[in-house]
Amino acid sequence: MSELQLKSQRFRTERERDWRQLEALVTKAEKRSASALSNAEILAMPVLYRSTLSALSVARETSLDQGLIGYLENLSARAYFFVYGARSTPLEQLNAFFSRDWPRGVQSIWRETLVALFVTALGAVVAYVLVGADSDWFFTFVDPGLAQGRDPTATQAALRATLYDGADADGLSFFATYLFTHNAEVALLAFALGFAFGVPTIVVLLSNGAMLGAMVHVFVSKGLGYEFGGWLLIHGVTELFAIVLAGAAGLRIGWAVAFPGRQSRLEAMSGAGKAAGAVMMGVVIMLMLAGVLEGFGRQLITSDTVRYAIAGGSAILWGLYFYAPRPDRVMARIGR
Amino acid sequence: MTMAAPTPAERKRMRVLVTPEGVPLNLELATVGQRFGALALDLLIIVGTVVAVTIALAIVFAQTRGGSAEIIGIVWLLGMFLLRNAYFLGFEMSARAATPGKRVMGLRVAARNGGRLTFEAIFTRNALRELELFLPLSLMIAGPIMALQSDMGGWIYLLATIWCLIFVLLPFFNADKLRAGDMVAGTWVLRAPRQKLMRDMADAGAPHQADHSFTPAQLDAYGVKELHVLEEVLRTGDRTTVRAVADRIARKIVYDRRDATDIEFLRAYYHAVRGRMEQGLLMGRRRKDKFDRSV
Numbered sequence: 001m002s003e004l005q006l007k008s009q010r011f012r013t014e015r016e017r018d019w020r021q022l023e024a025l026v027t028k029a030e031k032r033s034a035s036a037l038s039n040a041e042i043l044a045m046p047v048l049y050r051s052t053l054s055a056l057s058v059a060r061e062t063s064l065d066q067g068l069i070g071y072l073e074n075l076s077a078r079a080y081f082f083v084y085g086a087r088s089t090p091l092e093q094l095n096a097f098f099s100r101d102w103p104r105g106v107q108s109i110w111r112e113t114l115v116a117l118f119v120t121a122l123g124a125v126v127a128y129v130l131v132g133a134d135s136d137w138f139f140t141f142v143d144p145g146l147a148q149g150r151d152p153t154a155t156q157a158a159l160r161a162t163l164y165d166g167a168d169a170d171g172l173s174f175f176a177t178y179l180f181t182h183n184a185e186v187a188l189l190a191f192a193l194g195f196a197f198g199v200p201t202i203v204v205l206l207s208n209g210a211m212l213g214a215m216v217h218v219f220v221s222k223g224l225g226y227e228f229g230g231w232l233l234i235h236g237v238t239e240l241f242a243i244v245l246a247g248a249a250g251l252r253i254g255w256a257v258a259f260p261g262r263q264s265r266l267e268a269m270s271g272a273g274k275a276a277g278a279v280m281m282g283v284v285i286m287l288m289l290a291g292v293l294e295g296f297g298r299q300l301i302t303s304d305t306v307r308y309a310i311a312g313g314s315a316i317l318w319g320l321y322f323y324a325p326r327p328d329r330v331m332a333r334i335g336r
Numbered sequence: 337m338t339m340a341a342p343t344p345a346e347r348k349r350m351r352v353l354v355t356p357e358g359v360p361l362n363l364e365l366a367t368v369g370q371r372f373g374a375l376a377l378d379l380l381i382i383v384g385t386v387v388a389v390t391i392a393l394a395i396v397f398a399q400t401r402g403g404s405a406e407i408i409g410i411v412w413l414l415g416m417f418l419l420r421n422a423y424f425l426g427f428e429m430s431a432r433a434a435t436p437g438k439r440v441m442g443l444r445v446a447a448r449n450g451g452r453l454t455f456e457a458i459f460t461r462n463a464l465r466e467l468e469l470f471l472p473l474s475l476m477i478a479g480p481i482m483a484l485q486s487d488m489g490g491w492i493y494l495l496a497t498i499w500c501l502i503f504v505l506l507p508f509f510n511a512d513k514l515r516a517g518d519m520v521a522g523t524w525v526l527r528a529p530r531q532k533l534m535r536d537m538a539d540a541g542a543p544h545q546a547d548h549s550f551t552p553a554q555l556d557a558y559g560v561k562e563l564h565v566l567e568e569v570l571r572t573g574d575r576t577t578v579r580a581v582a583d584r585i586a587r588k589i590v591y592d593r594r595d596a597t598d599i600e601f602l603r604a605y606y607h608a609v610r611g612r613m614e615q616g617l618l619m620g621r622r623r624k625d626k627f628d629r630s631v
Contacts, residue, residue, distance in 0.1 A: 008536075019533065033431050054357075064564070070531055071534065074530070075531070078530075084355075084450070093455060181413050188463050192463055192468075192471075192516075195503070269520050270519070273456075274460075276460065278456050
């Protein structure tokens with residue numbers, strides 16, 4: 001009987017056990033997670049994967065059993081994603097993100113950051129001048145729902161009240177959550193719009209700046225400039241910076257789409273996406289912090305000096321965190 | 337990776353990944369239809385969860401007579417935010433690299449360069465959903481209302497719709513079926529169905545080998561392609577097909593089956609042909625199909 005067995009059949013019988021074992025391991029890892037595997041199983045996986053892969057190349061050359069080749073192809077691909085897609089633990093990933101990927105991403109888009117900052121400032125200045133010339137312009141720039149009565153028709157007393165009305169702490173955490181989710185969606189949208197050659201991102205940044213400029217004029221013209229600065233900047237440093245960074249990340253993508261340079265358009269895009277993605281994850285975190293500062297800090301702290309101190313402190317902290325030179329960068333440069 | 341020989345459309349979707357060991361693996365890209373199906377399932381799950389959570393929170397609100405309004409508001413807002421963003425992130429970070437919708441459709445996300453799928457890549461490909469999915473959706477809902485309110489609105493609505501469609505329909509216009517998020521993140525979506533190890537059809541042929549003897553000329557009548565078709569026929573085992581195929585082969589190779597049944601004859605023939613062809617393979621001879629005269 002055994003001489004009747006084909007070589008390819010014998011090949012299969014001899015190795016089938018290994019394949020089944022690998023299949024069981026991969027299925028287990030896919031069903032739950034990598035951590036469901038024991039140490040011995042994790043060590044066995046690459047060995048089984050390589051033997052299956054070599055069986056596949058042998059089978060392609062010597063076997064005509066389609067079912068077998070299809071199975072091996074499928075199993076090898078599943079195991080490949082697992083063996084080469086093996087990720088570090090979540091803690092290591094978090095560490096790498098905060099110590100390396102995020103600040104490096106922000107540094108790598110410094111040009112776009114300057115452009116985004118300039119565009120925002122431009123919007124602010126233009127709106128400031130226009131509202132100064134004719135206060136009706138205010139309503140073009142600022143959504144009445146957002147202004148909540150803080151418009152040129154308001155009296156000085158009413159405006160002053162809006163800056164310090166944090167006495168009752170009810171509903172603050174809801175407010176903070178609302179601000180965070182709202183701002184995060186806006187930032188994500190500004191980033192995603194960058195894909196359309198960056199033009200809509202510029203529009204979003206301009207209108208954001210214009211809203212700011214118009215608001216500033218309302219308060220400055222009533223002699224409340226200093227007080228408004230504290231009210232705005234306590235969270236605004238973090239929030240505006242985050243929105244500028246989101247815009248910058250969008251512009252980076254848009255630039256890669258429009259002018260890929262020597263690379264292919266797809267390569268340029270995914271290269272830009274790598275840095276911009278890290279920045280955007282950071283932006284969401286910044287907006288979460290800004291939401292807390294806006295919802296709690298601003299409503300509970302009514303002293304201008306403390307407000308300015310928090311604003312200045314956060315500016316210094318972000319600046320140092322993102323742009324201060326790092327030892328590992330120096331090492332990387334020497335390595336190059 | 338399907339059992340039957342790939343159709344031209346399937347071959348067009350095949351991509352080759354060369355592993356670090358130097359073995360080329362054939363991967364199949366997901367079709368736009370499969371991806372749309374997966375997305376529709378995911379959206380159904382999300383909307384279903386939204387409805388369920390809202391009802392649950394409303395019950396809590398009624399039970400506490402409005403006392404927990406703030407907490408309920410926070411849970412709802414954060415829940416919506418997480419569902420909209422973290423749903424895709426969390427599932428695509430898992431070992432399967434697929435949302436429940438993709439799992440049902442047998443799809444997975446993978447890095448285009450064959451490397452590992454990073455968290456940044458998954459974040460980026462889902463951040464772009466704002467542009468490709470949520471913006472067009474909100475335009476679809478809010479657009480007509482805005483268009484009715486002002487006289488200029490109609491034109492702007494039309495332009496905005498066209499503009500959005502460019503991004504929505506992007507996967508139709510590139511060979512790799514990439515959506516904008518895939519382009520920026522450097523990912524693509526592959527078919528990853530699970531395949532069972534099936535019976536070797538030659539196993540059933542061995543017992544009948546003794547009752548049959550074929551001449552070399554009879555065994556050389558066909559090529560690899562026909563052998564694969566025969567494998568399919570045996571695997572499916574459909575009675576009428578088996579009979580028709582057996583008759584045709586017997587006629588072509590001029591073979592007297594004597595009292596052997598159709599299936600017995602086919603099994604024996606399959607076993608004998610495969611043995612001969614595989615011997616040829618060892619000598620570097622591979623006959624593609626019955627028209628191949630090169631060997």
